[in-house]
Amino acid sequence: MESHMRTLDPSAFDYLKPTAGQVESMDHFRSAAKAYADVLDMLPDSPDKTYALRKLREIAMWANIAITRHPDGTPRA
Numbered sequence: 001m002e003s004h005m006r007t008l009d010p011s012a013f014d015y016l017k018p019t020a021g022q023v024e025s026m027d028h029f030r031s032a033a034k035a036y037a038d039v040l041d042m043l044p045d046s047p048d049k050t051y052a053l054r055k056l057r058e059i060a061m062w063a064n065i066a067i068t069r070h071p072d073g074t075p076r077a
Contacts, residue, residue, distance in 0.1 A: 012073025018064075022076070025067045033060040 018026060037056055043049040068076055 009073035011075065012069070016068050016075050018068050022067050026064050029063045029067070030060060033057075033063075 033056055037053060040049065040052050040056065043052070070076060
């Protein structure tokens with residue numbers, strides 16, 4: 001059976017120190033996520049609110065990865 005999955009770059013799970021420009025982009029996205037988290041915090045306490053906030057944290061993490069890496073895991077210049 002032939003696999004159609006791509007193999008990630010060997011460094012895909014290594015720490016990658018972001019460039020100064022990438023840090024600036026990360027700060028922008030982090031600020032936007034924080035602003036939205038403040039809005040979500042107005043929701044009544046519930047499992048759904050907790051889920052929404054956790055997903056927002058996940059989205060922020062993936063945004064950072066998108067800033068620093070290509071889809072195959074190789075570092076962006």
